[in-house]
Amino acid sequence: MKKFLQQLYEGIFTNNPVLVQLIGMCPTLATTTSLQNGVGMGLAATAVLVCSNAVISLLRKLIPSKVRIAAYITIIAGFVTAVDLLIQAYLPDLSKSLGLFIPLIVVNCIILARAEAFASKNGVLPSIADGLAMGLGFTFALCVLSAIREILGAGTLMGYPLFGESFQPAILMILPAGGFLTLGFVIALFQKLLKKKGA
DSSP states (O other), rough: OOOHHHHHHHHIIITTTTTTTTOOOOHHHHTTTTTHHHHHHHHHHHHHHHHHHHHHHHTTSSSSSGHHHHHHHHHHHHHHHHHHHHHHHHHHHHHHHHHGGTTTGGGHHHHHHHHHITTTOOHHHHHHHHHHHHHHHHHHHHHHHHHHHHHHHHEEEEEEEETTTTTTOOGGGSSSHHHHHHHHHHHHHHHHHHHHTTT
């Protein structure tokens, strides 16, 4: 249990895939225009991470090293397809909003990196824990960025208005430039907090 909590802490804070490792930038910048998108994308990626890590760990001794990347991508693609079809069936608005970014989870470097760096070298339970920790770290980063961008760019949170009619939203925040600015400020603040804590 202690090791799992350590993995969770590292995935969310000290080894966060977005705010520390700086990977997975494409979906991070493209899908964080609203908190609903950020939560949806983060949970979809988490589900794929957990499932693909488990299967890759189970098959790690059976997959020849020469075809391991192709095998990992095939496994990941299977889970991404399942998640995409589930979202289309049960959350059609979210599916429409995220569009192509759900299928693109297949090539998300966070998922492939965890398969190569962790799941291919460790047992099933630690690999599942690693997938969950990294997925929650990714979701955390997306939620923070999404909330900031939605509040400042639309004056809403999860689609609900926060301010009166006199509020003038900063439209720049929901545009690509706003994504880069928000990401830069959040990374800088996150790094400062980590240094202060001595992590």
